Amino acid sequence: MKLSNVLSGLAASMLASASLTGCIIVDGDDHSGYGSITVALTIDGRADRFQCFDYDVDGFVVSVVDEAGFVTEASADCDDLGLTLFDLPAGYYDVDTWLVDFDGFPRSDIVRHEFVDVYGGTDTLVRVDFPWTWIDP
Numbered sequence: 838m839k840l841s842n843v844l845s846g847l848a849a850s851m852l853a854s855a856s857l858t859g860c861i862i863v864d865g866d867d868h869s870g871y872g873s874i875t876v877a878l879t880i881d882g883r884a885d886r887f888q889c890f891d892y893d894v895d896g897f898v899v900s901v902v903d904e905a906g907f908v909t910e911a912s913a914d915c916d917d918l919g920l921t922l923f924d925l926p927a928g929y930y931d932v933d934t935w936l937v938d939f940d941g942f943p944r945s946d947i948v949r950h951e952f953v954d955v956y957g958g959t960d961t962l963v964r965v966d967f968p969w970t971w972i973d974p
Contacts, residue, residue, distance in 0.1 A: 870926075870927055873922060873924070873955070874961050875922075875963065876919055878917075878966075879964070881966075881969045882966055886918065894944050899912070901930050903925075903929070904928060921960065930955060931952070933948070934949075936967060945973065946967075950963050950965070
């Protein structure tokens with residue numbers, strides 16, 4: 838057997854094993870441009886619109902704070918179970934989320950995710966769950 842056949846077989850098996858592990862090779866770190874953050878909401882572990890009704894929650898608010906302290910805030914109906922904040926400069930953010938009633942008053946504790954990494958040209962998913970014990974009766 839030729840050495841070249843052995844080497845090509847070894848290289849092929851290494852590539853095959855790398856593809857099975859889900860390895861992705863990225864050239865560079867794109868912390869430039871603009872990205873987005875999508876907040877996916879669950880209540881007591883369930884992405885169910887009826888949870889909003891059961892806990893008397895009308896909406897939720899998302900506050901995003903960058904490293905310099907700049908704040909962006911958005912809100913959505915609870916029934917939407919999520920929202921996306923677009924055009925965020927690439928970088929790190931703290932994301933606070935809380936539930937509100939019809940008048941906009943807080944109905945829950947704040948769930949915080951720190952150091953959420955946003956890359957240019959991508960959407961970063963943040964999953965937020967409110968255990969029933971965190972919701973005001």
